[in-house]
Amino acid sequence: MTGRDTTPRPPEPIRRFYKEATVAPHAGGEARILLDNRPVRTPAKAHLAAPPSIAERIAAEWNAQGDYILPISMPMTRLANTAIDGVTAALDPVKDDIAKMAQSDLVMYRADFPAGLVAEQKAHWDPVVAFAEDALGVRIMLAEGIMPVEQDPRLSEGVRRRLPATPLPLAAFHQLTTLTGSALTTLAFTEALLDFERAWQVAHVDEDWNIREWGEDAEAAARRAQRRKDAEAAAFVLRPEAVPAAS
Template sequence: MFVVTVNDRPLQTPEGAPLAVPNRALADVLSAEWREHGDRPLTRLANTAIDRMPVLRLQALEAVLVFAATDLVCHWADAPLLLVERQRATWQPLLDLVAQRHQAHLMVTAGVMPIAQPRAAFSALRDALKAMDSFHLTVLHEATVLSGSLVIALSLIEGAIDAEAAFRAAQLDALFQAERWGLEAETAARHDSLQAELRLCARFVTLLGA
């Protein structure tokens, strides 16, 4: 582990633990955040991983799995056809990827009808999450809440898609409607914020693997 320092002074988390991260690349970026005296979004994720995740790991894991029960990408429209085709083209590859990598075969439904996902899929996903360290699980939780989809978040965290693709997948329906009716300023601002947060998640994961 690498302790983050500023002017040779080791930094601590809000709970008083050493701000220590898995590699030098991430430590250097966090140190730069502190020297800039602005927002420290990457430091926030690291603090959560160090202070909160060890204590709340089980709760965080189960909270993420809740999303799989009603995952966004498993609930397709039944009309119009153009929207359905776009959902299939965007979401099906992500479902296939999760099935291939984790043997988690999630079912798809159309319209508003609920669907019970296979227990084996939940078991496989739980095993995948249990294998994650605190840093990866922290950013996965963040990306899942942001996107409304464990499938999208896993695809982002594992490098299968970038932040822009994750945003388009998460906001597919809204973007489809915007093409027809336009985008209100408030919605556009929310989209900008979501894109920025997803880019942050992607950058954090990239740095973890550096």
């Protein structure tokens, strides 16, 4: 007799059950998302609401669904759900996590060869380091390789002080930091040193170098395209004018 198969199975796709998504005014200057005039709720059963420009994007994601609802194609909806259900009650832990990531930021760890990659990292990453040193009043230590280098504790303290105070922008900052590997790049984007395209380039110096040298893998390209959509959603929350209009 064999045991029961306990292999996790993906959830069944949800068939589209509504005709139209719209937005309606909500408390505090926000807008709720409605499906056939019924309010959408988050997984934790809170009202799905956001600033009007973001609510419009969420509604557009729902309207773009076909016969089945595909959450992977709804980055702004997922980000808003995370902010409402997860970040609202955990502002300090989320800030602590971002500050911790800043202590081992992507732009601190440099290659020592080949010369072309060294030059690319310097060209893209040095302006971010210079911005952070000036903005935070600390010297950032750089290292070759991946061995940890200890940073001035004022670095993480300074990053933490400049983080958004409310759930949705803070969730967006955390998401963009995670996707780029760089809290300092996200801070530079938020404070208008970089637009989105430039920030995305900063985050992918090593990957782009390898693509030029060895070619691009189709599956890796698809994963990167999905990450970019998630990054654009976060960037739009933080600085909508800095995100490409076609996004």
